[in-house]
Amino acid sequence: MDEVFLAGLMCRGLEPEQISEMTTIKAESLALVPLRRSHASQLYTILSDPRLYDFIPDRPPETIEELEQRYSLLEKGTSPDGRELWLNWAVFTTADWRPVGIMQATVRRGIDADIAYIISRDVWGVGYGRTATRAMIDHIFTTYDLQAVRALVDTRNYRSIGMIETLGLKPVRFIRNADHFKGEASDEYEFVLSYNDWRMGRNFD
Ligand SMILES: CC(C)(COP(=O)(O)OP(=O)(O)OC[C@H]1O[C@@H](n2cnc3c(N)ncnc32)[C@H](O)[C@@H]1OP(=O)(O)O)[C@@H](O)C(=O)NCCC(=O)NCCS
Numbered sequence: 001m002d003e004v005f006l007a008g009l010m011c012r013g014l015e016p017e018q019i020s021e022m023t024t025i026k027a028e029s030l031a032l033v034p035l036r037r038s039h040a041s042q043l044y045t046i047l048s049d050p051r052l053y054d055f056i057p058d059r060p061p062e063t064i065e066e067l068e069q070r071y072s073l074l075e076k077g078t079s080p081d082g083r084e085l086w087l088n089w090a091v092f093t094t095a096d097w098r099p100v101g102i103m104q105a106t107v108r109r110g111i112d113a114d115i116a117y118i119i120s121r122d123v124w125g126v127g128y129g130r131t132a133t134r135a136m137i138d139h140i141f142t143t144y145d146l147q148a149v150r151a152l153v154d155t156r157n158y159r160s161i162g163m164i165e166t167l168g169l170k171p172v173r174f175i176r177n178a179d180h181f182k183g184e185a186s187d188e189y190e191f192v193l194s195y196n197d198w199r200m201g202r203n204f205d
Contacts, residue, residue: 023143025089027135030128032089032103035074039090040067042099046120055154056116057181084108087140091119091132100128103136105149112148113140117160129163137167141198149198151191152178161189168201169193 025032033039041064048060061067074088085107091100101119115136119129137149151169153160169191178188 023139025135025139026094027131029093029095030100030132030135031092031094032132032135032139033092035071035088035090035102037068037071037075039099040064040071043067043090043102046099046101046122047118049121051121052118053182055157055160055186057179057186079106085144089132089136091128101132103132105136105140107140107144107146110145110147112150113144113146114150114152115140116151124159129159130166133163134167137193137198138202141195147195149193152188153191154179155187155189161191164191167193168197170197 023034040061044061044064044067047067050060053059061070071088074086077087078085085105087105087107089103091103092098093100099120100123101117104116105113106115107113115133117129117133117136119132140146140149149169151160151164152175153164155161155174170193171189172192173190175188175190177185179186
């Protein structure tokens, strides 16, 4: 890890020993920093925008404290039964350490992982979603011996569908009435990127 990058992380309030134990991912102009309770106050404003939740069951956090509680649980990094890794990152721009989103991977080591992602509404369409998601996918394939990465996406969520298709994920299944939230049924596509497809085509541009 280079010194400038390390200094930036320390400005985020992280101690050097914490940084060396964690997996912070560098991705072009972004850094994916393992999510901590202390990130709640930084992320609260961007995550309060209701437009982020049009096609996902979650809702905006009502208070910073609510977000802190959620992140305290996620900080542990595993499901309560220990079978899954719950990996979460806060995404920052490295130029000015502005928070721009969150990334999530639910990992079953040696098997597969489900991914999810939210990027601040203010910066949609500038490539942060794709850059951060690609970096997360590369990281989990490289680290956890996965056969596949999966995303379940509401069929109306054309931004998310457009983004993951540019990363090589392919629709393998249509799930009618997969979920029901905000008063409406949600149909979903299951998108999958196999380990072999990832290895063969790491540059999808
Ligand atoms: C989905 C989301 C993360 C995309 O983030 P983003 O930073 O705007 O995405 P990018 O700028 O990296 O766009 C990547 C690609 O997505 C596609 N895309 C982006 N906006 C699009 C649009 N309006 N229409 C169609 N495709 C679009 C394009 O292929 C784009 O590539 P391009 O820039 O070369 O055209 C963001 O819209 C978001 O946070 N949505 C709310 C949360 C959510 O629904 N998460 C997904 C749960 S499954």
